[in-house]
Amino acid sequence: MTRHFLTFEDLSREELLLVFKRAAFLKAERAAGRYLHRHLEGRAVGMIFNKHSTRTRVSFECGINELGGRAVVLSEGQTQMSRGEPVSHTARVLSRYLAALVIRTYSQDLLVELASRGSIPIVNALTDEGHPCQVMTDIFTALERFPGLPLESLKVAWVGDGHNMANSWIEAAGCFGFALKLACPEGFEPDPRGLAKARTRNPAVVLTHDPAEAVRGALAVNTDVWASMGQEAELDRREKAFRSFIVDSALMAQADPRAIFMHCLPAHPGEEVTEEVLESPASAIFDEAENRLHVQKALLEFLIPPL
Ligand code: CP
Ligand code: NVA
Numbered sequence: 001m002t003r004h005f006l007t008f009e010d011l012s013r014e015e016l017l018l019v020f021k022r023a024a025f026l027k028a029e030r031a032a033g034r035y036l037h038r039h040l041e042g043r044a045v046g047m048i049f050n051k052h053s054t055r056t057r058v059s060f061e062c063g064i065n066e067l068g069g070r071a072v073v074l075s076e077g078q079t080q081m082s083r084g085e086p087v088s089h090t091a092r093v094l095s096r097y098l099a100a101l102v103i104r105t106y107s108q109d110l111l112v113e114l115a116s117r118g119s120i121p122i123v124n125a126l127t128d129e130g131h132p133c134q135v136m137t138d139i140f141t142a143l144e145r146f147p148g149l150p151l152e153s154l155k156v157a158w159v160g161d162g163h164n165m166a167n168s169w170i171e172a173a174g175c176f177g178f179a180l181k182l183a184c185p186e187g188f189e190p191d192p193r194g195l196a197k198a199r200t201r202n203p204a205v206v207l208t209h210d211p212a213e214a215v216r217g218a219l220a221v222n223t224d225v226w227a228s229m230g231q232e233a234e235l236d237r238r239e240k241a242f243r244s245f246i247v248d249s250a251l252m253a254q255a256d257p258r259a260i261f262m263h264c265l266p267a268h269p270g271e272e273v274t275e276e277v278l279e280s281p282a283s284a285i286f287d288e289a290e291n292r293l294h295v296q297k298a299l300l301e302f303l304i305p306p307l
Pocket of ligand 2: 126163164165224225227228229264265266
């Protein structure tokens with residue numbers, strides 16, 4: 001059976017934990033200068049980007065190279081799909097060349113269709129519905145910052161937009177059982193179906209409209225931009241709605257004294273988070289960025305069967 005990573009539900013909890021373990025190993029090996037793990041030797045992984053990217057594109061491309069493979073990067077407008085070639089044809093054609101396909105786009109439905117019509121693993125590199133590779137990495141990063149902490153004991157706060165990142169945090173909390181408190185402005189709440197589903201597995205997933213309430217006692221405080229890719233035209237409306245959802249030092253002071261600050265990046269310093277918090281010792285932003293590489297290498301090893 002072909003395995004995919006479109007949402008957290010595609011892998012079991014045990015499998016996700018295996019990916020974390022392998023990522024830690026690959027990180028240590030790389031730090032020691034050992035690039036011996038060549039699972040993708042001689043193989044190609046496709047990457048389709050219908051939105052901008054710095055971290056996702058570079059971390060996947062470097063990771064594929066480090067695993068001995070080759071990345072074939074296709075940007076918006078460069079495939080026949082953008083000229084109307086059926087997705088079902090594209091999925092079957094690409095499956096004849098590639099070991100896997102990493103895709104960043106708007107609609108989650110496109111990923112679902114590629115997965116159902118092709119025969120290679122499809123990896124969600126961000127859609128309007130989720131960013132599971134980022135949230136996997138963020139959990140890995142938080143556990144690195146709190147060595148020995150059981151995953152179920154993590155307390156995560158989400159402050160801001162209930163968009164793709166928030167949806168993936170909700171899925172992850174449903175899967176792993178850690179406490180997640182989200183504070184979103186009214187009208188910007190996450191997908192209610194995802195929230196309800198996660199809450200059936202984990203009642204410690206809670207939605208509020210009060211940032212201080214969400215952050216109180218948290219070990220990891222997360223935020224994201226006010227207008228995600230594709231929402232730029234809404235920025236004025238969003239600036240008004242999100243004004244009281246800025247992560248600043250006063251808000252961080254409500255969290256556990258050991259709390260870290262997390263942001264998937266790119267950030268807008270002075271908007272959703274202050275420069276002071278971004279540059280504070282609590283900030284884990286560059287570790288998150290680095291860890292994309294290690295976690296995604298482990299994920300590709302897991303998803304792509306050996307030759
Ligand atoms: N965090 C993240 O996905 O960054 P990019 O948009 O630069 O890929
Ligand atoms: N929510 C942001 C995340 C960017 C990595 C966006 O979708 O633009």
